[in-house]
Amino acid sequence: MAIKDLNLSAKTTVDGFMNGINKSVIKGQGLEFSQYRSYQPGDDLRSLDWKMFARSDRYYIRESEVETNISIRFLVDASASMNHHDGDFTKIEYAKYLVASLAYLANLQGDAIGLYVFKDADLFAMAAKQDYQHLSRLFFQLEQLKPAGSFTQPIHYKALFTGAQKRELLVFVTDVYQSNAEIFDLLDTLNSLRHEIVVFHLLARNEVELDFKGYTTFEDLETGATVQIDQVKARKHYQENLNRFLEETRMKMLDRKIYYRTLITDQALDQALRDFLKQRNKLSI
Template sequence: MLDPKVLMTIKDLPLLAKTVIDGFMNGFNKSKVKGPGLEFSQYRSYQPGDDLRWLDWRMFARSDRYYIRESEIETSISVRFLVDASASMNHDDNGIKKIDYARFLAASLAWLSNLQGDSVGLYVFQDGGLFSLASKPDPQHLQRLLYHLQQINPAGTFTKPVHYKELFAGTGRKELLVFITDMYQAEGEINRLLDSLSALKHEVVVFHLMGKNELDFDFGDYSTLEDLETGETMEVNTNEAATYNQKLKDHLENIRMQLLGKHVFYRMISTSQPLDEALRDFLVQRNKGKF
């Protein structure tokens, strides 16, 4: 159920997210997953102000007293999902667009974050503008986030720099920022965004989406390619595959090293890959956030 081709058949995004996480957790060693609602180390007596979601009703039935499941990570964190919705995210590989994969990934990670008691927020960079949905921890807010994810229709170019420091400064606590993008930029605008985010000392994760046809230089019978953001076209010359592959390898390595220098976690993902690797990477970074 983590295969993007299978996920394309599920039209309801909340159902898709739940299906992905249920399947992922069934195949995952749950002892590695820390956080409220998934694994706890002990019970303690309920105190006024405790989150009622972590009351254990079975313990109440046995003892007639209220107990809280105390997690190994006692505090939740804020997870903000940043989604690139510029026109280049409409790139299609074998029926799967990058924006589809981004939608599946963000929805699944938001569902998993909500299970862990984290606040989730959504920020969509599209056609020069920026949609913002601030972080909140409640299930109703998760449904709003999934609704807005479903409505994304990529267009235009990536948003030019805005007041990122004010937008992502939050409450002063560290946060986990998950940026899903194809890293396509005309004037370094994505680099400037990442410079601002890394300066705030948050944990930043970049999932760089690439089509398998881009990685393999395999565009079937097409003889020309069109830039989805500028409309410019170029001829496809299959005799230059070796040169293309080397330039692509150098380009991806350059991105990786740049982000490493900013202390940003980077993972390049093909849109043909199942979601499990990205989910595992997310859990590793989330569990670093014992803020």
């Protein structure tokens, strides 16, 4: 994250991570031989291996390995609460680097990528497409992101229903800050599309530990409301409530069959990349 250029940062992160990692494959018609299997009624006769038939007098299908291509939509919460900072970085900056790295990785594997930004009660939509120019446009849009306002209202969700009818991978990056269950309303909407969903829940180290270096007045970034807190006295009760909230959130995600991962903004992106590849491969098979 010390590299300010998203394109270069994403390439540096992914190239380092992918060193030694095999690309994902599925069985199908391709160029690289994988294995034989017995012929089944309905199989494409062009896949029959006639040399194997001549040797064994039995019909075999020649299977090969092919790369899988899917459509991936990145959904970014850019409401004002994503301006929360810990040290030199805000949550939205971490989200930018995370999405840029995942998008670069997806593009590297030939996947179509799209970007949807939830900000200031509106929705910015960039339909999924596969080419390097599209990836550059996605980087540009990420670089322009400045969190503002409250989370997007359901009336603007129409763009989420456009596009291909096949199953997609939806990657949602958010701090799960909500006032009226709007995050879970969105997830219920996404679930109705029957896509695979991954939620990366961003937390800052200072909010996990309630350690804000002597501050006593705290402001809600979305409503402007303030509260006085003695951090030392409040810390134990606060962390109990936070742990309860995180467990309840995890269970709600599990009930919706959504893959859920908390990320602290001082952590490297490696685990997020592994989780992303795991879910991408799951959808491809």
